[in-house]
Amino acid sequence: MSIxxxxxxxxxxxxxxxxIISYNGSAQDIYEKSLKRAIKPKERSFSQCAACSSSCAFGIISNIIGxxxxxxxxxxxxxxFAQAQNGLRRGAALRSIEVxxxxxxxxxxxxxxxxxxxxxxxREAVLLAKERFNPTVIFxxxxxASGIIGEDLESSTEELTQETGINVVPVYCEGFKSKVWTTGFDASGHAILRKLVKKSTQKSNYVNIINFQGDHVFDRLLEKLDLKPRYLFPFSNIEEIEKISDAVATAxxxxxxxxxxxxALESEFDVPEVRAPIPTGIAWTDEWLREIGRLVNKEEKAEEVIKEEHERIKPKLDDLKEKLKGKKIYIMAGDSIVQSYASIANSLGLEIVGSLAFHHDQIYxxxxxxxxxxxxxxxxxxxxxxYCVANKQPYEFTNILNKINPDFVLVRHPDIVGVVNKLGFPGFHLADPNMIIGYDGVIALGEKIYESLRTKKYVETLSKHFQSPYTDWWLNQEWSTFEEGRREVE
Ligand code: SF4
Incomplete structure (x- = not known):
C-alpha cells in the first residue's frame, strides 16, 4: 500500500x-492474472474517446457544502462545470437539501x-471567490496547462491561505497524467484527507459512506444496528469532514x-474499511451486514436483520424472478459497479452474457x-x-452487442444509454447509483429492468431509423481488432 x-x-x-483500459477474456482469467498483477497495459491503435481525471475530482469537491x-x-x-452543476441539483433534490x-x-x-x-x-480568482462567496474552503x-508549465500550486495555495485566512487546498488532477479518469477520485480524496481531516480521539456511531450524490438509502439498514451513515463527500460540510476519523468504519x-x-482512513486515521463486498445483491448485502455486525459486536443482531429482510422482500423478489425468467443481460459500467450489477442480476435470476468495465484495477x-x-x-x-475492459469506445461495444444480442443492457452512464437504445436494446441510465444498494436495491433495479424491457418495441423501431456510422466490415471484425499489437488503422 502506497499512502x-x-x-x-x-x-x-x-x-x-x-x-488497465483494455482487456478481452473472461472474469476468471482477469481475476487470476490480476492476483499476480500480470496484465500489461495495452493501447488501442484506434480510440474514439477518453475522459479527464480532473472532471472526476471536480465532480466530488464541487458538491461539498461551503x-x-x-x-x-x-x-x-x-x-x-455544467455536468457537476447538474449532479449537484439532482443529488440535492434526492436528499431533500438546499445547496x-x-x-x-x-x-x-x-x-x-x-x-x-x-x-x-x-490570486485574483481566490480574492474574487472570497469576496463573492465567503467560502469555508477553496479547492x-x-x-x-498548469501541470505542464510547472505552476507551484503548493506554495501559491499556502501563501493565499495566509493572505485570506481561508484554507486554500490544491488538488493535483492534471488530465494528462493518467489514462484512467477515476484517478481524479483519488486526487480529490488525497487533498481532503491531507488538508482537512483531523485525527479524532473518540469514536462515534457513524459509518462513513463514500458515495456520489445519491439518496440516503443506508439510513434504514444501519439504524437497525444502532449506527448512522455519514455520506461523503458530496453534500458534507467542512465541519463534518474534519470529524470523519471518529467513525467506526468506512464503507x-x-x-x-x-x-x-x-x-487512507484505515492506515492514517485508524478507521477500518468494511472488509466485505459492496452491499449490492442479496448475498453481498448479507456479507456486508455480517461484517458491520462483527465490527460493532452485534453479530446476532445482524443475523436477525438479515433474516427479517429476506422475509420482507421475498414476495416481491419471487414475483420479479418469475417476470424476468430467461432474460439475458449485458452489463456496461465503471469497474466495480459492473460486479455490483452482476451480483444483483444473479439475485434476480438473470443470465449474464457478458460485460464491459470502463477500466480495471488489478488490486485495490x-x-x-x-x-x-x-x-x-x-x-x-x-x-x-x-468479460471486456474498454474506456467506453462505442465502436467496440456496438460490435460486441451486435454479436451477443442480449435482451437488455444494464448501463450506468447517461451518454451510453442513448447509443444502446439506438442499437435496438432496452436499457436505462442509473441516475442515482445509491438506488441499487441493499435488499431494496435488488427490488428497485429488478422493477426498473422489467419496466425497461417493455420498451423493446419502441427501441427496435428507433434502431430501424438510426443510421449507424459503422459498416458491415467493422461489425464482422473481432471487437478487439484495434487492441495494441493486433491491427493498425489503415
Ligand atoms: S486539457 Fe487536460 S485537464 Fe483540461 S479537460 Fe483536457 S485533459 Fe482535462
Missing amino acids: NLSLPELDVREKRLGA AVIINHAPVGCASD GKFKAISTNLEEKDTIYGGKGKL VTASC NICETLGSYVAA DNHYEEINTVGNMLKHVGNVEN
Whole structure:
C-alpha cells in the first residue's frame, strides 16, 4: 500500500493499482492474472474517446457544502462545470437539501500565461471567490496547462491561505497524467484527507459512506444496528469532514470510487474499511451486514436483520424472478459497479452474457481479498464469459452487442444509454447509483429492468431509423481488432 499524506500528490492508478483500459477474456482469467498483477497495459491503435481525471475530482469537491472550486486551467477545461452543476441539483433534490448556488471559477489560463505563469490569475480568482462567496474552503484544481508549465500550486495555495485566512487546498488532477479518469477520485480524496481531516480521539456511531450524490438509502439498514451513515463527500460540510476519523468504519458504494479514501482512513486515521463486498445483491448485502455486525459486536443482531429482510422482500423478489425468467443481460459500467450489477442480476435470476468495465484495477489500495469485487463476483455469481475492459469506445461495444444480442443492457452512464437504445436494446441510465444498494436495491433495479424491457418495441423501431456510422466490415471484425499489437488503422 502506497499512502503518504505528507506528499502533495499520490501515484496514478496505473502505477498504484496496475489499472488497465483494455482487456478481452473472461472474469476468471482477469481475476487470476490480476492476483499476480500480470496484465500489461495495452493501447488501442484506434480510440474514439477518453475522459479527464480532473472532471472526476471536480465532480466530488464541487458538491461539498461551503466550498468554492477554482479550476486553474484554460477555460475549455471548465466544460466540467455544467455536468457537476447538474449532479449537484439532482443529488440535492434526492436528499431533500438546499445547496444554494453552484460556486466555481476558472482562472482562464491563456497562451501568455503558459510563458509568464498563472500565479497572478490564481490570486485574483481566490480574492474574487472570497469576496463573492465567503467560502469555508477553496479547492484549486490543477489542469494539463498548469501541470505542464510547472505552476507551484503548493506554495501559491499556502501563501493565499495566509493572505485570506481561508484554507486554500490544491488538488493535483492534471488530465494528462493518467489514462484512467477515476484517478481524479483519488486526487480529490488525497487533498481532503491531507488538508482537512483531523485525527479524532473518540469514536462515534457513524459509518462513513463514500458515495456520489445519491439518496440516503443506508439510513434504514444501519439504524437497525444502532449506527448512522455519514455520506461523503458530496453534500458534507467542512465541519463534518474534519470529524470523519471518529467513525467506526468506512464503507463504499463502489470500490472504484472509495478505494483510496477508505484505505487512507484505515492506515492514517485508524478507521477500518468494511472488509466485505459492496452491499449490492442479496448475498453481498448479507456479507456486508455480517461484517458491520462483527465490527460493532452485534453479530446476532445482524443475523436477525438479515433474516427479517429476506422475509420482507421475498414476495416481491419471487414475483420479479418469475417476470424476468430467461432474460439475458449485458452489463456496461465503471469497474466495480459492473460486479455490483452482476451480483444483483444473479439475485434476480438473470443470465449474464457478458460485460464491459470502463477500466480495471488489478488490486485495490487495501489488498484484502474480501473487497476484491471480481473475486466476490466469481464466488457468488460464477464466471462471466465475454468479460471486456474498454474506456467506453462505442465502436467496440456496438460490435460486441451486435454479436451477443442480449435482451437488455444494464448501463450506468447517461451518454451510453442513448447509443444502446439506438442499437435496438432496452436499457436505462442509473441516475442515482445509491438506488441499487441493499435488499431494496435488488427490488428497485429488478422493477426498473422489467419496466425497461417493455420498451423493446419502441427501441427496435428507433434502431430501424438510426443510421449507424459503422459498416458491415467493422461489425464482422473481432471487437478487439484495434487492441495494441493486433491491427493498425489503415
Ligand atoms: S485537464 Fe487536460 S485533459 Fe482535462 S479537460 Fe483540461 S486539457 Fe483536457
